[in-house]
Amino acid sequence: MGDYLTIPVFNAARSGRSTRSFINEGLWSRLLSGTAPGDFVLIEMGHNDEGDPSNSTSHRATLPGIGDDTVETTTASGKAETVHSFGWYLRKMVADIQEREAIPLISGMVNRNQWRGEQLRPGWPFARDAAKVAKKLGVEYIDHTHYSVAVFQQMGSAKASAYFPNDHTHTNPGGARINAETLVQAIKCACRTSQLVGYLNDKASEVSAPACLEEC
Numbered sequence: 001m002g003d004y005l006t007i008p009v010f011n012a013a014r015s016g017r018s019t020r021s022f023i024n025e026g027l028w029s030r031l032l033s034g035t036a037p038g039d040f041v042l043i044e045m046g047h048n049d050e051g052d053p054s055n056s057t058s059h060r061a062t063l064p065g066i067g068d069d070t071v072e073t074t075t076a077s078g079k080a081e082t083v084h085s086f087g088w089y090l091r092k093m094v095a096d097i098q099e100r101e102a103i104p105l106i107s108g109m110v111n112r113n114q115w116r117g118e119q120l121r122p123g124w125p126f127a128r129d130a131a132k133v134a135k136k137l138g139v140e141y142i143d144h145t146h147y148s149v150a151v152f153q154q155m156g157s158a159k160a161s162a163y164f165p166n167d168h169t170h171t172n173p174g175g176a177r178i179n180a181e182t183l184v185q186a187i188k189c190a191c192r193t194s195q196l197v198g199y200l201n202d203k204a205s206e207v208s209a210p211a212c213l214e215e216c
Contacts, residue, residue, distance in 0.1 A: 019089035037101035046126025108145030
């Protein structure tokens with residue numbers, strides 16, 4: 001994304017982490033320690049939150065949805081842990097960012113390479129939940145999911161799958177470039193002007209696909 005913005009970009013993401021494990025491992029605290037008033041913090045999570053937290057050995061699964069339900073579990077170290085919903089962890093992240101007078105932005109996750117015939121799976125529960133949290137909290141939601149799905153759908157399954165050489169989730173560098181450009185397009189096509197649109201550079205202005213949503 002740094003290639004498409006006029007402001008510096010710091011990528012604090014860590015592979016294999018969910019909202020829950022990103023917080024529990026101290027990665028979130030580290031991010032916050034480097035966050036200054038006025039900074040944008042883009043949160044795009046979901047893939048690794050899948051699973052059943054009551055029997056997950058990875059200790060990263062969260063409860064589905066955005067409610068306040070919880071489940072008690074025990075970590076590998078024998079420590080008791082109260083696990084919350086995906087939405088609960090997102091709300092915590094937003095609150096922490098706002099406490100530092102920074103600007104939270106919630107983004108829908110990119111699609112996995114899952115097809116039924118020539119139809120790429122269009123909907124993802126974690127993206128829908130992220131949108132609900134953003135609306136509830138009154139923060140910006142960037143519909144990255146829609147534009148990610150649209151561009152890979154236009155390719156067809158054979159061409160799209162070439163960007164996922166090892167599994168159905170992780171792309172090669174070419175796929176990463178596509179993911180960055182679909183995020184740019186989501187910013188440019190936002191129903192209400194995105195707070196990032198004024199920071200897009202000349203390279204971002206060349207991005208024009210996929211077409212913007214007709215309805216918001």
